[in-house]
Amino acid sequence: MSITELGRTGAGPASDGGADLAVRAEGLVKTFGTHRAVDGIDLEVRPGEIFGVLGPNGAGKTTTLRMLATLLKIDAGRAEIFGVDVAANPHMIRQLVGVTGQYASVDEKLTARENLWLFSRLQGIAAPRARHIATELLGQFGLEDAADKPIAQYSGGMRRRLDLAASLITRPPLIFLDEPTTGLDPRTRGQMWDTIRSLVTDGCTVLLTTQYLDEADQLADRVAVIDRGRKVAEGTPDELKTAVGNSTLQVQLAEPADVPTAVEIVRRVLGSEPILSPEQGRLNVALDQADLAAEVLIGLRTAGVSISSVSVAKPSLDEVFLALTGHEADDEHEAGTEENR
Amino acid sequence: MSTVIAPVRETVRAADRVAAARRRVSTAETFSQTLMMAWRALKKMRRNPEQFFDVALQPILFTAMFAFIFGGAIAGDVQSYLPLMIPGILAQTVLTTCMATGTQLREDMEKGVFDRFKSLPIARIAPLAGPMVADLVRYTIAATLTFGMGLVMGYRPGGGAGGVLAAILLAIFTGWSLAWVFTWVGTIARSAQAVQGISMMILFPLTFLSNAFVPIDTLPGWLAAFVRVNPVSHLVTAARDLANNASLSGEVGWTLLASVIVMVIFAPLSVRSYKRHM
Numbered sequence: 001m002s003i004t005e006l007g008r009t010g011a012g013p014a015s016d017g018g019a020d021l022a023v024r025a026e027g028l029v030k031t032f033g034t035h036r037a038v039d040g041i042d043l044e045v046r047p048g049e050i051f052g053v054l055g056p057n058g059a060g061k062t063t064t065l066r067m068l069a070t071l072l073k074i075d076a077g078r079a080e081i082f083g084v085d086v087a088a089n090p091h092m093i094r095q096l097v098g099v100t101g102q103y104a105s106v107d108e109k110l111t112a113r114e115n116l117w118l119f120s121r122l123q124g125i126a127a128p129r130a131r132h133i134a135t136e137l138l139g140q141f142g143l144e145d146a147a148d149k150p151i152a153q154y155s156g157g158m159r160r161r162l163d164l165a166a167s168l169i170t171r172p173p174l175i176f177l178d179e180p181t182t183g184l185d186p187r188t189r190g191q192m193w194d195t196i197r198s199l200v201t202d203g204c205t206v207l208l209t210t211q212y213l214d215e216a217d218q219l220a221d222r223v224a225v226i227d228r229g230r231k232v233a234e235g236t237p238d239e240l241k242t243a244v245g246n247s248t249l250q251v252q253l254a255e256p257a258d259v260p261t262a263v264e265i266v267r268r269v270l271g272s273e274p275i276l277s278p279e280q281g282r283l284n285v286a287l288d289q290a291d292l293a294a295e296v297l298i299g300l301r302t303a304g305v306s307i308s309s310v311s312v313a314k315p316s317l318d319e320v321f322l323a324l325t326g327h328e329a330d331d332e333h334e335a336g337t338e339e340n341r
Numbered sequence: 342m343s344t345v346i347a348p349v350r351e352t353v354r355a356a357d358r359v360a361a362a363r364r365r366v367s368t369a370e371t372f373s374q375t376l377m378m379a380w381r382a383l384k385k386m387r388r389n390p391e392q393f394f395d396v397a398l399q400p401i402l403f404t405a406m407f408a409f410i411f412g413g414a415i416a417g418d419v420q421s422y423l424p425l426m427i428p429g430i431l432a433q434t435v436l437t438t439c440m441a442t443g444t445q446l447r448e449d450m451e452k453g454v455f456d457r458f459k460s461l462p463i464a465r466i467a468p469l470a471g472p473m474v475a476d477l478v479r480y481t482i483a484a485t486l487t488f489g490m491g492l493v494m495g496y497r498p499g500g501g502a503g504g505v506l507a508a509i510l511l512a513i514f515t516g517w518s519l520a521w522v523f524t525w526v527g528t529i530a531r532s533a534q535a536v537q538g539i540s541m542m543i544l545f546p547l548t549f550l551s552n553a554f555v556p557i558d559t560l561p562g563w564l565a566a567f568v569r570v571n572p573v574s575h576l577v578t579a580a581r582d583l584a585n586n587a588s589l590s591g592e593v594g595w596t597l598l599a600s601v602i603v604m605v606i607f608a609p610l611s612v613r614s615y616k617r618h619m
């Protein structure tokens with residue numbers, strides 16, 4: 001729990017300069033029936049940064065984003081975008097935010113070009129300019145060849161790209177991306193990352209959600225970790241890693257059968273529980289100081305446990321998540337399904 | 342020859358955007374957004390075989406089929422059945438067409454694109470109003486095809502072009518008013534399938550328990566009683582009066598009154614329950 005507090009320092013509502021923030025949310029709450037899907041979340045997103053909301057399935061990421069985007073009513077708390085109150089001025093917010101949802105929100109029966117045309121014209125862009133923007137965006141997102149085909153024939157990656165293109169028509173200063181790479185293959189995922197980075201170069205601010213720890217690590221300047229509707233930590237990816245322990249000792253045992261012995265030794269030497277990796281016979285041990293690695297290794301050697309490889313590294317966000325929430329990021333059962341019903 | 346050099350993209354400045362942001366949608370914007378939504382509805386109609394069937398094929402097929410099946414039995418021969426039947430088909434086609442409005446709205450609301458509409462700075466009513474405007478085009482096509490097919494089969498309306506036009510306009514107006522019922526169903530039902538089912542249950546008795554295809558005096562008393570109060574019967578009679586005799590009978594008045602009543606009840610209901618989804 002000390003981690004939680006540490007993560008929250010500097011994240012409390014600032015008393016001054018609220019208008020300077022891209023997003024400022026205080027105590028956001030959304031209740032579905034009796035289930036509090038979002039249970040008092042504070043967020044502060046600075047202009048020009050990529051802010052990641054990291055959490056497992058059902059954590060409340062989408063719900064939070066939808067409230068900020070005026071798609072869902074805010075049950076309690078308040079939110080401002082560039083100083084504009086979300087609940088009081090939804091029409092203004094819609095002019096400032098481009099939303100790319102978790103599922104492609106484009107018209108399946110229209111072509112990519114028709115979709116972009118429709119969304120441009122709806123936002124009051126004159127016909128010649130709308131045509132120009134459509135062509136430009138189609139080029140920018142590598143969709144020229146499929147521009148006049150119905151979306152139904154598109155791959156998942158193409159849909160995502162079109163969806164993002166549709167959110168950029170008016171070049172909004174703030175862009176929400178809800179799990180932008182979920183379900184994409186690694187190559188398409190890398191392209192999406194590049195695109196997201198280029199948005200920030202243009203002067204936009206990006207608020208994205210993800211279940212992927214490496215994605216938050218790769219993209220985000222700052223990350224809020226949320227779980228079961230609450231924020232459990234916040235900071236830069238590096239800060240979060242440091243919060244969990246300065247480093248992690250990874251030990252690969254030669255004999256998986258030695259695991260119980262090794263666990264016992266770690267307990268005795270450090271007084272803490274090692275994390276068992278999914279791979280057979282691997283232990284991850286969080287260390288306050290890298291020196292302690294030696295103590296553990298000596299202990300193992302004395303007990304005759306043989307080691308096939310060993311490394312000391314900064315902890316991955318996976319370990320951060322485990323340490324913060326007490327369960328693994330991809331552990332859907334624990335993460336929310338039982339509460340969903 | 343000048344080459345076009347892509348301009349350096351200017352940086353997005355949030356403060357300028359906030360200053361430029363409008364607080365609400367103007368009436369002019371609402372209007373043009375509604376027209377864009379109508380454009381979308383028509384584009385989709387052309388690509389949707391089911392709707393194409395309702396609008397284009399049904400008037401043609403039903404006119405031919407009904408004429409040959411019932412013509413002899415009811416009116417002695419096809420020729421004398423046509424003046425009775427064509428206005429009936431007209432009413433039926435327009436009603437079937439307006440049933441699709443609810444199903445489509447529901448489908449839209451279930452799709453991801455509705456989220457996009459909700460997140461855009463557009464009038465909340467545009468996604469509902471657009472299809473209603475597009476419907477006017479659909480009714481016009483359906484009504485024109487029905488009369489066209491009648492003419493091909495030898496129907497010579499006694500009311501002349503003016504009478505036929507008046508009958509078509511009346512049918513369009515009635516269809517458009519009744520569409521609000523189906524729109525309302527579209528906003529309250531659980532799924533597009535449910536909308537379809539409920540709409541059918543409303544539509545079938547309305548069209549078939551009317552005087553659309555058979556004269557009322559051939560029906561048993563209890564049925565005739567329902568048929569007589571059925572608004573569709575009034576529409577059919579009114580359309581017959583207009584198309585065959587160019588006479589502006591009281592039936593026209595009854596039809597208009599019934600349509601207005603339906604609209605006054607169901608348009609606000611629809612808009613209210615639709616707004617809950619928006």
Ligand SMILES: Nc1ncnc2c1ncn2[C@@H]1O[C@H](COP(=O)(O)OP(=O)(O)O)[C@@H](O)[C@H]1O
Pocket residue numbers: 032037055056057058059060061062063064336339340
């Ligand atoms: N419309 C809704 N009605 C009822 N429950 C919902 C609804 N939307 C989300 N939930 C519930 O709220 C919780 C958070 O959902 P969500 O925000 O979609 O999580 P995430 O995006 O992090 O996966 C989940 O338990 C989910 O089942």
Ligand SMILES: [Mg+2]
Pocket residue numbers: 058061062063102178179
């Ligand atoms: Mg989600």
